[in-house]
Amino acid sequence: MPSIQWPALAQYPGICLIIGLALQSQSQVHALSSQTATNPAASPTAECSNSDQRYLQLASPGLQEATELLANRFGLQLVSSADVVALPVANNPTPACRTLPQWLSLLLPDHIGYRVIEDTLVLSAHLAPAAQTTAAITIKATPTASIDLPDEIFVTAELQAGASRRSAPELTGNHDFKLDREQLRQTGVRNLPAALELASGVKIENNRYAIIRGMTGRYQTIQINRGELPSLDPAGQNFPLDFIPLGILNSIDLQKSVYADAPGQASAGILNLDTMQLPEHDYAQLAANYLYRQGSNSSSTLQGYSSSSDWYGFDDGSRRIPDLLLHTARQGSLDDLSNTQRQQLGEAVVGDMGLYQAHSQSSGGLDISTGLSRQISNATLGGTLSFNLRDHWQNTWIQSTSYSTGTGYSGSSADFHHEDSTHQRSEHIVDLSAMAALGLDINDAHYLGFNVLWLHQSTHRAELIETQGKSEHDIPSNTAYRRALINWTERSLLQRQLYGRHQLTSATDLYWQIASTQTNYDRPHDLDYRYSSTSENSDYQLQLSPSTTNIGWRSMQQQSHSISLHLNRIYSFGINSHLLTGELKWGWESSQKQRHGYNLLYTYSGSDDLTSNSQLMEQPxxxxxxxxxLITGDASSSGFILQDTLLDTDSSTSLSGRFYSATQINRATYLLNDLDLSEHWQLISGIRREYNQMTAALWNTEAHAEEPLQTASRWLPSIALEYRPSFHQLRANYSQTVVWPRFNELLPVIYEDLDTRTKTIGNPDLNNSDVHNWDLSWQWKPLDIPLRLGSSLYLKRIHHPIEGTFTDDTEATDQASYSNYSYQNSPFGQVQGLELEADYQWQWSGQHFKIQGRYANIRSHVQQRVTGQQNTDETGSDSDVITETTTKTSDSRPLQGQPAYISALRLQYQPSNTHTFSLVYKRSGTQLYITSDRNDLPAVYQQPRNHLDLSWTYQLKPARLTLNINNLINTAHHYQQGDYHYLSYRTGREYWLSLDVGF
Structure with missing residues (x-):
């Protein structure tokens, strides 16, 4: 295979490399052409009795072609410098079985040296001659992954701290985007979401969630070391990527086209995060950073009650639910308590409800990591340890509009048509993480590893919302209120993973992994209360009712267990004069998730003499x-009494209550064949059988057995054909995937989204979505110019797509509110897109320039069921309202979460080896945010936004200094609902300074 040449790099000292054209499949040996095989029955393993040897016959005198073939046979990727490409072989060896050092000593001229680093064979005149480095060789018999073009100009053969041996099977197919540990440092990004925005067709939502090819979290899978990362939020389905510190990662890998060896959920793609494992040598690394966010740091901020341990991310227990209150919730109601007990609980539940002005502090972080490696006889033993701390403040000022609780957009029976609100939101977030890994490599044939990953995030949020009711003509009404939201949230994840790789023969590898993950979510003493004013001249008074004042405790725990086996077998066979090679994969995967939690809400009611006392109720x-x-335990006494807030979420089924439990079981088996038909043609085919079962139970006072919510299985076929002429790569593939509804989408448990103030509730009748995926991709990497072009066309046909939809939840809560939404299936959806990529770099007077462009144009449409209202009486008198359900196809109505386009442009300027400047511009098109199934209620659309980041890196070994200025333009985040601004806010500019030192 030819290599991309970067001749401009040859003048720099050190080892200057040329990245070879990516190997097409991560676990495959490329086919030999008929010109390179004289014996049709020859096999890379059968011909050679020694597993370290390979049979090879050369037909070309060119050194580049010969070493490419050699690297393929030994399962290595080739990297060579410009001075190697045009050379002939030193000798023309006879066909035979030889080890890699023996072959290279025959092929390479005396002035060309080599080195094997991980799974890469490096050839360069800057390396010592082969004879001097033979003892340092480590040969990988296993096939290797393709390398995506790195995002930096300079790639050196220096082994970077943290490089680890491959211990998990990589997925079949091309890496659409891949960055290793060193490239992550060089890009100047400070978190994982920012790194992923360098990939084409990827948009980051709220600086934490990835939208791949315009498809939201339910259509994608996020894994760490090939184990799935579960949601940390009972109301969510995505894993927050900003929760993962870059310091623990060895590489990130994104694949948007998947095959039978990938989870069926990965319709839009799969993101795999590889953590630090067994290092090649000892290292230590320290990174400290300081973050200043405009309007957030060293500024006035809102704050609720703070415990003595909040500063390091843990509540000291003072917010915890009283034991008697939790016991009562599980056994009955507050009415079952004695007056004294109820009064005591009423006094305890109040706690500190005040909303105060405070002063924010500085933001910053600290990353520490180290690794040790020791050679013991024929084995290598080592491990890594890392700790990460991030502390940051965020103040946000928001403008919003929501429709009234009346009959909807076409007219209101309430005293106002819509509400205009101004928010001041303050957040203090502390992220803590630690990871420990141990690895044992025996003869490079057996690897055992053990990882422990711990993540913890605390968020202290306070928000003041001032709202004015408006008429349909935007005239202020008499209704206005002030709403306070104060909450403390802790999320944590503890994952333990044991895994292994065993080279059973030179052509057969066995991979296995066992993982256990525990996630916890706790939101204690969650406060939500309102002061209302009913006339222009009246003061604000505290309103006491379940719809206006709530004190809650919300908790969720989830246990996830997974086990998997993967067997990879490289094979070959002859047909006439052709020797065909391929890889056969078989795998079995099983996972079980068990979730339980509660959602307890309380309020107070007051006697008439107190609630009518304006002087008392106006206290701020x-x-x-x-x-x-004033708190009592006797409902007949004058005073305030604690009350239950019971939400009968679905009275038509037994799925109703404040406590819940749910279980999801998913099992899969797959078989995949990756075959090289010739030097230029490759065929991948496979089948996956996936079974999914979801059961759940909800209750108030007595737990009962879980009942089935959904049980289904699917056959998921996939096939791809790839053509690889010189400098080109053309691939066409088809795959079927399935979207299994998540816990939050099925369970009828009500949660409030803190960002949009909408209440979400699951739908037990939701069905899974079947997705048919077609992809056509092309890449061009010429040898003579430093240019890479790529394009991809894709089509996804979705049967019964799942979407979040506005709903009038009158049956659930006895009140109409179009700020609520649930989930529903539309009959059919289709997504089609075009992705374009271009990378170009050049050198002028010792200075290096690089430009990267990414653009994705996305079109989608959905058949939807729309509920409309019509008047059957044309006389103007009172009439019956008939609700009709119709199904229609609307090309102008896109799939939820689909932006019209995603674009990015990155410019990099490197005046010397020590300085790098980068400028990144991003923009996405209009995106459907929340759908509506009513003609009289508009959907919400997120509007386009410009984003510009600037970074400067100064490297002076062993230190690196990085300065980032993010969100330079500070364009508003804007959401539109009909004629009104649903949400509008700015996050401010960020100034981030980091010092990174490695030894």
């Missing part, structure tokens, strides 16, 4: 109203 702090002397 609820603690001055709900005082101990």
């Amino acid at each position: 702090n609820p603690n001055d109203i709900l005082t101990p002397e």
Whole structure:
């Protein structure tokens, strides 16, 4: 295979490399052409009794072609410098079985040296001659992954700290985007979401969630070391990528086209995060950073109650639910308590409800990592340890509009048509993470590894919302209120993973892994209360009712267990004069997730003499109203009494209650064949059988057995054909995937989204979505110019797509509110897109320039069921309202989460080896955010936004200094609903300074 040449790099000292054209499949040996095989029955393993040897016959005198063939046979990727490409072989060896050092000593001229680093064979005149480096060789008999073009100009053969041996089977197919540990450092990005935005067709939502090819989290899979990362939020389905610190990662790998060896959920793609494992040598690394966010740091901020241990991310227990209250919730109601007990709980539940002005501090972080490696006889033993801390503040000022709780957009029966609100939101977030890994490599044939990963995030949020009711003509009404939201949230993940790789023969590898993951979510003493004013001249008074004042405790725990086996077998056979090679993969995967939690809400009711006392109810702090002397346990007494807030989420089924449990079981078996038909043609075919079962139970006072929500299985076929002429790569493939609904989409549990103020509730009747995926991709990497072009066409046909839809939840909560949404299946959806990529670099007067362009144009449409209202009486008198359900195809109505386009442009300027400047511009098109199934209620669309980041890196070994200025333009985040601004806010510019030192 030819290599991309970067001649401009040859003048620099050190080892200057040319990245070879990517090997097409991560676990395959490329086919030999008929010109390179004289014996049709020859096999890379059968011909050679020694597993370290390979049979080879050369037909070309060119050194480049010969070493490419040699690297393929030994399962290595080839990297060579410009001075190697045009050379002839030193000798023309006879066909035979030889080891890699023996072959190279015969092929290479005296002035060309080599080195094997990980799974890469490096050839360069800057290396010592082969005879001097033979003892340092480590040969990998296993096939290797393709290398995506790196995002930096300079790639050196220096082994970077943290490089680890491959211990997990990589997925079949091309890497659409891949960055290793060193490239992540060089790009100047400070978190994982920012790194992924360098990939084409990827958009990051809220600086934490990835949208791949315009498809939201339900259509993708995120894995760490090939184990799935579960959601950390009971109301969510995505894993927050900003939760993963870059310091623990060895590489990130994104594949948008998947085959039978990938999870069926990965319709849009799969993101795999590879953590630090067994290092090649000892290292230590320290990174400290300082972050200044405009309007957020060293500024006035809102704050609720703070415990003594909040500063390091843990509640000290003072917010915990009282034991008697939790016991009562599980056994009955507050009415079952004695008056004294109820009064005591009423006093305890109040806690500190005040909303205060405070002062934010500086933001920053600290990353520490180290690794050790020791050679013991024929084995290598080592491990890595890392710790990461991030502390950051965020103030956000938001403008929003929501429709009234009346009959909808076409007219309102309430005293206002819509509400205009101004928000001040303050957040203090502390992220802690630690990872420990141990690895044992025996003879490069057996690898055992053990990882422990711990993540913890705390968020202290306070928000003040001032709202004014408006008429349909935007005239202020008499209704206005002030709403306070105060909550403390802790999310944590603890994952233990044991895995291994065993080279059973020189052509057969066995991979296995066992993982256990525990996630916890806790939101104690969650406060939500309102002060209302009913006329222009009246003051604000605290409103006490379940719809206006709630004190809650929300908790979720989830246990996830997974086990998998993967067997890879390289084979070959002859047909006439052709020797065909390929790889056969078989795998079995099983996972079980068990989730349980509760959602407990309480409020207070007051006697008439107190609630009518305006002087009392106008006190701005609820603690001055709900005082101990005014709290009672007797409903007939004058005072305030604690009340249950029971939400009968679905009275038509047994799935109703404040406590819940759910279990998901997923099992899969697959068989995949990756065959090289010739030097230029490759065929991948496979089949996957996946079974999924979801059961759940909800209750108030008595737990009962879980009942089935959904049980289904699917056959998921895939096939791809690839053609690889010189400098080109053309691939066409088809695959079938399936979207299994997540816990939050099925369970009828109500949660409030803190960003949009909408209440979400699952739909137990939701069906899975079947997705048919067609892809056609092309890449061009010429040898003579430093240019790479790529394009991809894709089509996804989705049967019963799942979408979040506005709903009037009158049956669930006895009130109409179009700020609520649930999930529903549309009959059919289709997504089609075009992705374009271009990378070009050049050198002028010792200075290096690089430009990268990414553009994805996306079109989609959905058949939807729309509920409309019509008047059957044309006389103007009172009439019956008839609700009709119709199904229609609307090309103008895109699939939820689909932006019209995703674009990015990156410019890099490197005046010397020590300085690098980068400028990144990003923009996405209009995106459907929340759908609506009513003609009289508009959907919400996220509007296009410009984003510009600037970074400067100064490298002076062993230190690196990085300065980032993010969100330079500070364009507003804007969401439109009909004629109104659903949400509008700016996040401010960020200034990030980091010092990274490695030894």
